[in-house]
Amino acid sequence: MNAYCAAVDWGTTSFRLWLLDETGRILAERRSGEGMVSAGPDGFAAILEAHLTAVGADANLPVIACGMVGARQGWVEAPYVDTPATTASIAASACRVPGLDRPVHILPGVAQRTAGQPDVMRGEETQILGLPDRAGGRDDPDLVCLPGTHSKWVALENGRISGFATFITGDLFAALAKHTILRHSVADPAAPFDRQSFAEGFRAGLDNPAEATSQMFAIRAGGLLDAARGGDGGSRLSGLVLGLEFAGGRSRFGATPTLTLVASGHLLDIYSAACELAGIEAVAADADAAVRRGLFAAAREILA
């Protein structure tokens, strides 16, 4: 086995490690739930070494890590680099963990300090920089969406992260569904997905975001006035908050013909449905492959 580095995606609640050769090919792989919150300040080194031992890594094999492991409350803080950000600017600001024989480099997140649009990401920048090159010679900016609790839309210009916006979509949906009067309308998590209610909610959010907070109440009122609506509240609310997100994406980055979705499973399904309703071509990308390629690209810069 001719390992070049270990690439680690270390998030709030998850740990993933790939042992890579010098071409980026996977030699071994580990996954666990030992994220930042379960590691604690002293546990990071022990968790990492246990996984490296399990894949037979040498004691001096370099490690490149990204994600919440580099947050203030993580292992070692890797302060944000500013937009515009590139693989080179991110690699140049990596922090080496002090006091270890093994070289462990933690990549920084990216900060946007534009007035009125402060924003941060940590981990997503590595996925973005590891996406397959889709430019094909065009010099149009590309737009990438990473759905999740805090969904991120990222604009790429010539391979640089030029700007981004984070939408609180998933977090907002859960808070509305569980902790407001809408809990009566989104009570049944097993209610089937209702495509028409999703579409109506989406169009309301996209076409008239000004009335979003009255449309939220209308989900409750509509259920009271029309018992036939039954259990469609969750689908309608899901469409509404996604419509708001797409309205925000359009407001911030302009109309886009295509959107790369770094997602899988249910999130990929509903964001693909949203793209179709908005007249946008969706291009799916695999998040695991993207972060692995982004870590490998950073490793090539750091270890050169």
Add this chain to the structure above:
Amino acid sequence: MNAYCAAVDWGTTSFRLWLLDETGRILAERRSGEGMVSAGPDGFAAILEAHLTAVGADANLPVIACGMVGARQGWVEAPYVDTPATTASIAASACRVPGLDRPVHILPGVAQRTAGQPDVMRGEETQILGLPDRAGGRDDPDLVCLPGTHSKWVALENGRISGFATFITGDLFAALAKHTILRHSVADPAAPFDRQSFAEGFRAGLDNPAEATSQMFAIRAGGLLDAARGGDGGSRLSGLVLGLEFAGGRSRFGATPTLTLVASGHLLDIYSAACELAGIEAVAADADAAVRRGLFAAAREILA
């Protein structure tokens, strides 16, 4: 004592009773926390009679009540009347509680069945119809805002409730502040009100509602990037959700030069501040006086 009727505002968590003479003057008054949720299906009559006995009401004195007491989960359901609604249409649909010697009339709420804008109110319609006549001969529609957990904007045309919109503002603020990542930014309920942050949040919500859900995340990101911001997250979020509400009010009812605010205390303060930022003249109205006058006006119709 020459009592004409007892007027009762019976909400989810509160009970208020006024003994009125035939000119609407207050002879006696009672307040308690015995709302719908604490009354239970059998307790309504007992609670009401205890308060009537305490003010020395005759056994046959009529009672006019409004609020959640008339909801499906209340005492006797008084089904909604549709918009446009008037004192006459509301009084005509009052439900007399069966099985009692005393005449007890419960006023219905109002439903809006417009496609795409389903909405309901119960209790607010009585406040609205009891507002002092402000028309002064103008035939412009008046616009009234009743701030609260579910804030209502109500359009009046020639004394009729012609349309309304409910914004989930207060409920949304509490859910965001307690149950999303913004809890880290709105942690301190004792943080002083920051007028500038409120104004910035308000303008972001009013001028660019499409980006509302990214502006929500920006409250967290701004705090991470600029420690000097300190505890202004609550003021900024409060401004943002209020800005969204005012954007919705403008979208639904058009620009308005004046807005009647049926509110007091902190809610009156922040809605007045919002009006000033939006260039709207705020006119305060007392909610207690309004509901009492609305109940009395309905009593005159029902008991005539």
